[in-house]
Amino acid sequence: xxxxxxxxxxxxxxxxxxxxxxxxxxxxxxxxxxxxxxxxxxxxxxxxxxxxxxxxxxxxxxxxxxxxxxxxxxxxxxxxxxxxxxxxxxxxxxxxxxxxxxxxxxxxxxxxxxxxxxxxxxxxxxxxxxxxxxxxxxxxxxxxxxxxxxxxxxxxxxxxxxxxxxxxxxxxxxxxxxxxxxxxxxxxxxxxxxxxxxxxxxxxxxxxxxxxxxxxxxxxxxxxxxxxxxxxxxxxxxxxxxxxxxxxxxxxxxxxxxxxxxxxxxxxxxxxxxxxxxxxxxxxxxxxxxxxxxxxxxxxxxxxxxxxxxxxxxxxxxxxxxxxxxxxxxxxxxxxxxxxxxxxxxxxxxxxxxxxxxxxxxxxxxxxxxxxxxxxxxxxxxxxxxxxxxxxxxxxxxxxxxxxxxxxxxxxxxxxxxxxxxxxxxxxxxxxxxxxxxxxxxxxxxxxxxxxxxxxxxxxxxxxxxxxxxxxxxxxxxxxxxxxxxxxxxxxxxxxxxxxxxxxxxxxxxxxxxxxxxxxxxxxxxxxxxxxxxxxxxxxxxxxxxxxxxxxxxxx
Amino acid sequence: xxxxxxxxxxxxxxxxxxxxxxxxxxxxxxxxxxxxxxxxxxxxxxxxxxxxxxxxxxxxxxxxxxxxxxxxxxxxxxxxxxxxxxxxxxxxxxxxxxxxxxxxxxxxxxxxxxxxxxxxxxxxxxxxxxxxxxxxxxxxxxxxxxxxxxx
Numbered sequence: 001x002x003x004x005x006x007x008x009x010x011x012x013x014x015x016x017x018x019x020x021x022x023x024x025x026x027x028x029x030x031x032x033x034x035x036x037x038x039x040x041x042x043x044x045x046x047x048x049x050x051x052x053x054x055x056x057x058x059x060x061x062x063x064x065x066x067x068x069x070x071x072x073x074x075x076x077x078x079x080x081x082x083x084x085x086x087x088x089x090x091x092x093x094x095x096x097x098x099x100x101x102x103x104x105x106x107x108x109x110x111x112x113x114x115x116x117x118x119x120x121x122x123x124x125x126x127x128x129x130x131x132x133x134x135x136x137x138x139x140x141x142x143x144x145x146x147x148x149x150x151x152x153x154x155x156x157x158x159x160x161x162x163x164x165x166x167x168x169x170x171x172x173x174x175x176x177x178x179x180x181x182x183x184x185x186x187x188x189x190x191x192x193x194x195x196x197x198x199x200x201x202x203x204x205x206x207x208x209x210x211x212x213x214x215x216x217x218x219x220x221x222x223x224x225x226x227x228x229x230x231x232x233x234x235x236x237x238x239x240x241x242x243x244x245x246x247x248x249x250x251x252x253x254x255x256x257x258x259x260x261x262x263x264x265x266x267x268x269x270x271x272x273x274x275x276x277x278x279x280x281x282x283x284x285x286x287x288x289x290x291x292x293x294x295x296x297x298x299x300x301x302x303x304x305x306x307x308x309x310x311x312x313x314x315x316x317x318x319x320x321x322x323x324x325x326x327x328x329x330x331x332x333x334x335x336x337x338x339x340x341x342x343x344x345x346x347x348x349x350x351x352x353x354x355x356x357x358x359x360x361x362x363x364x365x366x367x368x369x370x371x372x373x374x375x376x377x378x379x380x381x382x383x384x385x386x387x388x389x390x391x392x393x394x395x396x397x398x399x400x401x402x403x404x405x406x407x408x409x410x411x412x413x414x415x416x417x418x419x420x421x422x423x424x425x426x427x428x429x430x431x432x433x434x435x436x437x438x439x440x441x442x443x444x445x446x447x448x449x450x451x452x453x454x455x456x457x458x459x460x461x462x463x464x465x466x467x468x469x470x471x472x473x474x475x476x477x478x479x480x481x482x483x484x485x486x487x488x489x490x491x492x493x494x495x496x497x498x499x500x501x502x503x504x505x506x507x508x509x510x511x512x513x514x515x516x517x518x519x520x521x522x523x524x525x526x527x528x529x530x531x532x533x534x535x536x537x538x539x540x541x542x543x544x545x546x547x548x549x550x551x552x553x554x555x556x
Numbered sequence: 557x558x559x560x561x562x563x564x565x566x567x568x569x570x571x572x573x574x575x576x577x578x579x580x581x582x583x584x585x586x587x588x589x590x591x592x593x594x595x596x597x598x599x600x601x602x603x604x605x606x607x608x609x610x611x612x613x614x615x616x617x618x619x620x621x622x623x624x625x626x627x628x629x630x631x632x633x634x635x636x637x638x639x640x641x642x643x644x645x646x647x648x649x650x651x652x653x654x655x656x657x658x659x660x661x662x663x664x665x666x667x668x669x670x671x672x673x674x675x676x677x678x679x680x681x682x683x684x685x686x687x688x689x690x691x692x693x694x695x696x697x698x699x700x701x702x703x704x705x706x707x
Contacts, residue, residue, distance in 0.1 A: 155578045197579075197581065237559065248578075271645060299673055308683040487651055494662065497662060498637065502661060519611060522617045523558065527615075535558030536559045537559070
């Protein structure tokens with residue numbers, strides 16, 4: 001009896017234990033449906049499960065990963081349902097986010113490089129001016145960043161990019177859908193954007209922030225070109241107001257027409273002119289706009305005292321710091337690797353791996369342009385002039401900016417060499433024939449060569465680029481005359497050039513005249529002769545320097 | 557005059573006015589947007605007239621009044637070139653024709669930029685004046701003063 005009772009108790013205990021374990025097991029994992037069999041895993045899901053099983057454990061990772069071979073596995077892919085583990089949709093979402101993340105990082109970092117170009121501009125421009133104006137010139141280059149950024153935030157960005165939705169590299173930018181357009185002869189033409197004032201409302205968006213930063217530093221580059229051409233006699237207050245207006249209106253309007261979905265970019269889709277106006281990184285949008293605005297203001301502001309003799313012959317006015325000029329040029333060349341390759345707005349997808357070609361094109365054009373400028377000066381003027389050598393490098397970089405994404409290395413080398421010669425010819429023409437005083441050669445570097453860069457696409461685009469299969473909404477690659485593309489692309493580029501010199505220059509000129517009327521563009525004679533540092537800035541750039549009297553002053 | 561407190565004040569007003577103006581544009585659909593737009597525009601014009609009020613304090617500049625009409629003609633010629641190019645897009649359907657119009661437009665604009673405007677601004681340029689005129693303009697005297705000051 002006792003034996004039976006003992007076995008009964010043992011059985012009961014086992015039963016209770018078994019039930020308890022079953023309940024616990026039920027609580028831990030969902031009970032398999034008693035009737036329905038478990039759904040079979042797809043091959044992809046099975047592979048994912050397998051990969052999850054083989055992934056290194058936390059304990060493995062705790063030992064360190066000096067070779068980097070076990071860091072970054074399926075464990076790092078977030079699963080929408082942690083119980084189900086990583087699924088194929090999870091992987092697809094992560095791939096998409098990785099693409100956008102790579103493009104965000106690329107665009108931001110290249111934007112940071114472009115921002116650093118401000119330092120290069122400051123050094124070049126100040127180095128090419130006299131020591132008595134160093135503080136003033138540096139301050140213009142410093143303050144233009146603030147003026148431009150503020151103006152672009154409150155208005156400029158909305159005008160330029162407010163209608164530019166559809167960029168798949170940066171997640172679509174779908175909140176930028178405010179392009180105002182007009183219908184003319186049955187075609188719709190974009191005029192200006194109107195979304196993104198103060199980056200508020202729907203444009204408070206991660207992708208929009210990235211494109212804002214990148215476009216803003218480009219805009220600021222255009223603004224700082226003007227300060228060089230007008231150095232040594234421009235009133236600081238007029239410079240500040242002028243920069244705000246340029247950052248808010250002048251630059252963004254043309255930027256919209258070329259890059260923001262405006263009418264120039266629609267010349268291909270609307271009237272069949274190539275792929276529409278093409279300007280990969282801004283020879284026209286940035287440099288020609290800056291250079292032509294510089295020409296407009298320089299005409300109004302007049303030549304520095306002592307620059308021209310009574311017979312019109314020019315006197316050289318030597319800058320004060322060779323090292324600043326040439327180091328500044330190198331900083332600019334470095335920043336240009338942000339300017340041109342960054343203009344893909346991404347490193348992943350849509351043919352963006354062409355960034356290597358674009359970077360090489362950029363450095364090659366700078367190289368051949370420097371050669372062109374040095375050879376020109378050496379052969380025709382007798383010396384390999386420092387300032388024109390630096391300007392030669394910059395001219396090549398300016399010229400290759402628009403075609404960098406569309407041409408071969410051979411094309412880039414030719415475009416650069418022509419730019420190097422052109423900058424010298426243009427400088428002496430503007431100074432000698434037009435009697436326009438440009439202390440740093442900004443009009444020739446950025447204006448003349450910006451136009452040359454725009455034009456060169458019509459000849460040298462080789463038809464091998466493929467940014468998603470189309471450009472400006474027209475299927476195919478940008479192809480110029482020399483590569484069998486016909487004259488359609490050339491026509492679009494010429495219309496862009498005409499718009500730059502006919503519209504942008506005229507608008508800048510009229511704004512300049514208005515500012516001359518209300519504020520006055522030029523400092524007084526006393527201020528100019530004393531140097532602008534003390535009267536305009538309150539302190540000398542180099543307090544311990546002793547000024548020499550300038551012979552040109554008494555001649556004036 | 558050089559830089560001074562009044563300039564700083566009016567520049568501050570200019571920036572504030574521009575900000576209010578742009579806020580008005582951004583929210584133009586609502587009544588407050590229109591009010592902001594009007595307020596900003598008034599303040600902006602006020603800042604410009606403020607600048608104009610202190611402009612004479614700057615003193616004599618190395619610029620002489622030129623033929624104003626010629627400057628405006630130059631600007632008009634520049635714009636005319638662009639209009640020619642625009643017209644060409646619609647007047648003809650052929651790519652060659654559009655290129656011809658674009659080249660014509662560019663040439664007209666360049667006449668304005670290279671010939672008319674420099675001629676207008678250089679007509680009475682200070683550097684063309686004889687030394688006596690420069691003396692009367694106060695340039696030499698100012699130069700001497702500056703040179704002495706610099707030493």
